[in-house]
Amino acid sequence: MSQEHIELFTKKAEAVSAIIKPIGSMDEAYAYAVDVCLNKDACQLLLSGCENAISDEASELCVAKAADKVIAAPKLADDQYAELAKAADKAGVKLIADGLRSHLAGIDIGFAVADLGLAETGSLVLDSSSEDLRLSTMVSEINVVVLPLSKLRATSYEAEAELLPMMQKSPNYLAFITGASRTADIERVLAIGVHGPLELHILLLEDA
């Protein structure tokens, strides 16, 4: 993948407040995820929004989240999961691969590997057919996604030949994710994290 596309991807993703970091190996990605979790504000006790004046019913869900620091990494290859687990364990962070439905109040970090990247718009393509993956990329407060640079394509048109086979499998749930969850529905003021993650971190993995 050309340097030009990497630069374009970075520029476009950063324009929608994604945090981009080049990495040389998956080990760096595991360390990064654990580090982000340890240093994240919300890893202290409260989930985003729970500090505000919310209804009693809504705050019941806030209570449901234990003081655990949780990283969810569904659908990770077994060897990758084992490595991530080691890193998490050492830092005292809980790692889960499934059962996300019992964490709907929220988790700290979602960790995933993207299937494709689209440089033109700074988008990640994730086959989210696994319900746990769908949920971990939505209910996590910070979404950390590894994009192997070999999977970076210039445009959605250029990725079409790879998107189609994914969509031809049934069932399939495919997602283009660009930046964090956002809204401008109140007075057109941009606000991040209305339903999904508050932050999207993209780790560009040199795998060529």
Next chain:
Amino acid sequence: MQTAVKIEEYLQEVEESLGNEFQRKALDTFAVAYRTGRANAFAGMDVKGLVDEIAQAKDEGIRRMDELYAQFKQKAESMGVHVHLAKTAHEANEIIARIAKENDCKKVIKAKSMTAEETHLNQHLEGEGLKIVESDLGEWIIQMRGEGPSHMVMPAIHLSRYQVADLFAGVTKKEQDPDIQKLVKVARRELRKEYVEADMGISGSNFAVVETGTIGLVTNEGNARLATTLPRVHVALVGLEKLTPTLHDALRILRALPRNATGQQITSYVTWITGPNECTGAPDNKKVMHVVFMDNGRKALAQDKDFSQILRCIRCGACANVCPVYRLVGGHKYGHVYIGAIGLIMTYFFHGRDKAKFLVQNCVNCGACKEICAAGIDLPRLIKEIHARIQDEDGHPTQSKMMGMVLKNRTLFHTLLKNMRWAQKPFAERGGEYIRHLPTIFMKEKDQDFRKLPTIAKKAFRDEWKSIKPTVTNPKLRVALFSGCVQDFVYPEQMKAAVKVIASTGSVALDYPMKQSCCGLPVNMMGEKQAAKEVARQNVLALDPADYDYIMTMCASCASHLKHAYPKLLENETDLAPKVAQFADKVIDFSSLIHDVLQLSSMKFTRSGKRVGYHAPCHLCRGLEVREAPREAINMAHDYVPTSEEEVCCGFGGTYSMKFPAISKTLLAKKLANLEAGEITAVATDCPGCVMQIRGGMKAAGKEIEVKHVAELLAERLR
């Protein structure tokens, strides 16, 4: 939601909206920011090419609607999706209520869907005892207020943070800080529990991709992902026009939709759902998935030669973003459910004539929507067509019927115009240039006093032509002059100035065919299509295009009407077809003729050193896409000074300003303020209607800035 039953009520509502300062300011800020945002988002892309491709592909899909539906159904059913086709909005609602009942669903979480707004789905399901919660933040807000969306993409743009805070205080039973970031977080927590409790998720769909049987959803908040993931049942309500043969078709629309809607390259989430996915909340770990396609008049529309193109709409809302009227009155007074230019038309087809009849009159015909449309829909023309259709169905108002009858007879019309000179005498100001007060039979005087209207000229241009026609011995070019009524009878000096400038080349044979009449735009605006057709025919016969290289008109509105509307109006007159095409082809405006064709140079003029601003007439900058020529022409003799929003309508719109004076007045006030801020001494423009409006406004406001046609400002500096 527009519900007035009398035009007076609608006008009253419009005036109330004009008084809504928060909304006015919000829409103003957005209109200005949108322009830059959109331009940045499309930077480096061939936008016109993309729009053409989308239009073509959509037309193809619309033609194959039945076939595409059958293919999608087969594909999706083979994967275990239940596919339905609802003939009407009511039937769609019933099908969805039945699905809820059969699956024992009690609580519904909904992702934003304009199609569900079209069917008033929420009210129906609530009537069936279901609890519905909208999950898009804007939709949730307006749902709790019991309102409809005021914009297709930003449904709560009319509301302030304080109104939202009050609303949230009610929901949470806690006092709320009117801080937007905090309010959004409150919504995050309140809505999260709604997803958890819901057993049915309802979404719309931006695409139904036939080759894969996939539903495509475009959202920013991610609410559609949660709403289609957590509940055990998912129902997608989809208009038949959303069927696209291939993924490529969908990706193409996706290139335009977010960019045109909000100036985003792409939304945060684009979701593609193929078949019933894993759902651990469902009994056998599999989602129950239903796709309800809705006809509700779409199949009939697909067969309609003129109107099938409205099915191309990709619901980006851009036609509202750029509409000067929407910007003033807001969405609740500019659509029933669907908003903006496309909304005026869709209201007629999806919600009926009664809901549409006043709305379609409230179009100033500035063409901003047509220029911005991602699917190349000819919105202003279709709005006028609906207006005419409603008058044919409901009966024509006496005023417009009379106007139509008079215009069809040129001699009568011109005699009446000349007689007005005498009739208006008692009403004219001393000096005779402006009307002091209006004869009240025409309109309410106090509504019109925001600008001084001119009197009819002493001598019409047509009566002076013989004595001023230049003699040219060896002409290189033959040009016919088309004056239009205003320059013929009110501002003949503008025509004379143009003749002077053109004659200075010594190489152009000018002709003024006497049988020309009004271009017909005013009657077209009033919904008198038959009269418009007849006048068009008369003019094409009066100016035989074979005799001229160009047909020059200094009125941008006439020019655009002659060039673009005539071929459409006369499309069934086969005997005239070649002439009409030639005629349209030869129409040119003054600035393009002298700047691009005759290539006049600044050497011909003595510079004035005067700071001159420019107002770009809607029908010149968008209608004819002439942008550089007039500005460069001004600069040959004066110092052209750019001012803000030069291409935004001055609010004239011909008869529009008589019908909707409050809007016209407000648009004019903005125009004057922008021009004044440029610290100029004169304003140039290329349309006598704009001169009338802006000059009259300056005069009424006691401003010293002179307003002239480009031709006059050039003629006065000719060496």
